[in-house]
Amino acid sequence: MKRAVEARLEEMAAGSERVLRRIGDVAAALGVSLRTLRHYEDAGLITPTQRTVGGFRLYDEDAVERLRLVVQMKPFGFSLDEMRLFLETRARLANPLLPERERQELEGRLAMFSSAAAERLAQLREQLSVAESFSEQLHTEANRLTGHPLPPRTAP
């Protein structure tokens, strides 16, 4: 309760009605650990919007959105630098006054990210196919050897 009041006071002091959330809530909402969030912050991927009097990091909607994207990008094995570049590209494209030539260059960059992601996704699907085949084989063998069926595997 005290912390919520603290945060609210901070908001009012900043003269803004933006919704600000604490690092713990953001981490919980995105399903990542505090340590991971702090790691992304240290790497410059996100910056807290503010800090409370007590020193707690606060994040606004933009920051949370950036974090959400970073979490989504994780399975693709992008480096921190690559993720930073992606976020920057995306942020710049959001500017409606962007000159056409620059827009095209940035969209080209996004397209490269898209295609790298698509490639990785295809690899992951291939791995899944191999994993399912391997799991099936062992399950059948173990069954055959015991004569007692193992608990059923979960269906895809």
Place this chain on the structure above:
Amino acid sequence: MQIGSLVEAVGLSLRTIRHYEDVGLVLPVGRTSGGFRLYDDDAVERLRLIMKMKPLGFSLEEMRQLIEARAALAQGAPPEEEARLLALIQAFSRAAEEKVQQLRATIEAANAFAVTLEADSHSSPS
């Protein structure tokens, strides 16, 4: 069969097969009169198993454990030993199923990003 047929049967390179032979995962069953190594269907099966385990991140040692357990069970082993080997196979079966679940979750998360990119391309001001 000689190594050429083995290469054809499993789709691995000569060099890769020789590597697995060097670490003892695949064993020739004899030699031709000319001195060339001969392999049987068991070699094919072992290599196919290795090909499934490698992309899933299993170590050479883990591959060796599973291969040797299956070989020992096929030859017949005393009941105690058999129970131990069976437990090993069941453990690998569970590990494999875990990897399946992990991969499914990762792919689902990866799909979310693809959806985001799609939404982006439709909503960017131009």
